[in-house]
Amino acid sequence: MLILTASFGEGHNSAARGVREGLARVAPDQSEVELRDLFAEAYGPLNELVRRGYLALVNSAPHAWGVVYRWLDRKKDYDKEFQRLVRLKDHFAPLLERFLPDVVVCSFPAYPNVLQEILGPDRQCKCVVVVTDSITINASWYRSAADYFLVANEQSASVLRAAGVAPDKIKVFGFPVSPKFSDFVQDRQSTPSNSKPRVLYMINAATRGAPELVRLLADLGVHLTVTIGRADNLRPAIEAATDGHPVKIVGWTD
Incomplete structure (x- = not known):
């Protein structure tokens, strides 16, 4: 093939x-x-x-x-x-x-x-x-x-x-x-019915409005994970936009 x-x-x-x-x-x-x-x-x-x-x-x-x-x-x-x-x-x-x-x-x-x-x-x-x-x-x-x-x-x-x-x-x-992602399914923790919603924001091509969207999502009090890929220069702006809220920021992962 x-x-x-x-x-x-x-x-x-x-x-x-x-x-x-x-x-x-x-x-x-x-x-x-x-x-x-x-x-x-x-x-x-x-x-x-x-x-x-x-x-x-x-x-x-x-x-x-x-x-x-x-x-x-x-x-x-x-x-x-x-x-x-x-x-x-x-x-x-x-x-x-x-x-x-x-x-x-x-x-x-x-x-x-x-x-x-x-x-x-x-x-x-x-x-x-x-x-x-x-x-x-x-x-x-x-x-x-x-x-x-x-x-x-x-x-x-x-x-x-x-x-x-x-x-x-x-x-x-x-x-x-x-x-390999399926190998970790059994290790994934179940989400309690009364827990906060989990939101995954994958930043793609247009990054200009990303920090503002992160700020709005963080203010909702959700469990927020943000992927920035290879755009490491975007990390400081995303971190600042979280305004102290617990947000997980993930860079490029192979």
Whole structure:
């Protein structure tokens, strides 16, 4: 099984690792797995420049990113657009010839279209797309000839069905995470019925309003946990916003 990701947001990598670790748990001796970021391999420093620009746009100018997102969503000719990824194809084709995967799992758009261009409609391997968007799903995820689309929830599945994706191609499996999380289920403390509500606030792209939202949530007197990911520079503002309330702040955890 060949798993393909790209580092344009940690969700793509997290999903790819979740699939790999799940396979290692359920079929350690029956599966041969490779996980690759072909964009990083093919484009090197240029990919890093584009990646940083993308993340800066999402974090600093979400309205501008919204314009780009909607433009991508309206496009119909993804195959034509992805034909320009010549260097990606130059890395992808030899990998397919060497590894001969039975299944190609894609946690980033573009790969299914490029796979189809390389191998054609008679390809022997299955193509599975792990959609890391939820509920609001860009069309670039599903305008391809993939065999299956794995989505996180029924709301996401309804978006794909409404867009014309065959229902038998859509599978609701949740978001892929490492199976190690299930190892701690029995150690989880039960929540008394009269305890304070537990709220998890996961800060994502738009961080500007995060401290104010933390302040409002903390004032409600809930058990609040805030994840800041790799944005360590955000921690002082979040700590100040708690105003002395007991709030758990969690940084990047692998």
